[in-house]
Amino acid sequence: MPTEKRIAIIAHDGKKAEMVAFVKDHSALFQNTKLVATGTTGQYVEQTGLKVKRLLSGPKGGDAQIASLVAEGKILAVLFFRDPLGKHPHEPDVQMLMRLCDLHNVPLATNPSAARLMVKGLEAEVANNKVTK
Template identity: 70%
Template sequence: MTIAIIAHDGKKAEMVAFIKDHAPLFQQKNIDLIATGTTGSHLERAGLEVKRMESGPMGGDAQIASRLVEGKVDMVIFFRDPLGKHPHEVDVNMLMRLCDVHNIPLATNQAAAMRFVKTL
């Protein structure tokens, strides 16, 4: 199972804390984590293993969306900052739309992500 991890800048600390709190779950042999570049670097600094894509504004959201369309992503955890402006919002919307098109579970906040981890 591959889980994509993404977080807007204002949510990166919350994402790292969430993943660390559930590290034994995410570090299972059958789970691979991929992340946008900056989120991935935060996760790596926290001691977690993750495959990093480009940063979001440089195409990381699109890279993850491409893998999703290819059937290589099983779940997306994307802590969005609904109050911030994001220069790559079009990529974010595309990723979320493709989750809907391809019926991929998408958690956009910690409460939804908690529900997801209970299914792993």
């Protein structure tokens, strides 16, 4: 039976344009799945015409909210384009999210190359009706 899970989308400020380009390149998948994003990233993704459930901005608790959804089994996969060279005041929340993805076996892609590979698998899941819109 299909499960109603969302794909989570997060991007640090310096990676938001890259995330928007990625989402546009793979719009067929994202049009057929439910999306959740941190606040500002969600605003950017909505500009592509996709419907996104926006949570708080990452530094204001959005990463922690997505981590909670991961722990509750409500997230299919996480696309998190991180800036590995930047300093982020909410780094503990980022680490918690990554740990919970590992703990709950939720795929996590932190760069476009990993995300492209993940999308191929997700497209197969959607095609086999294992994921609902």
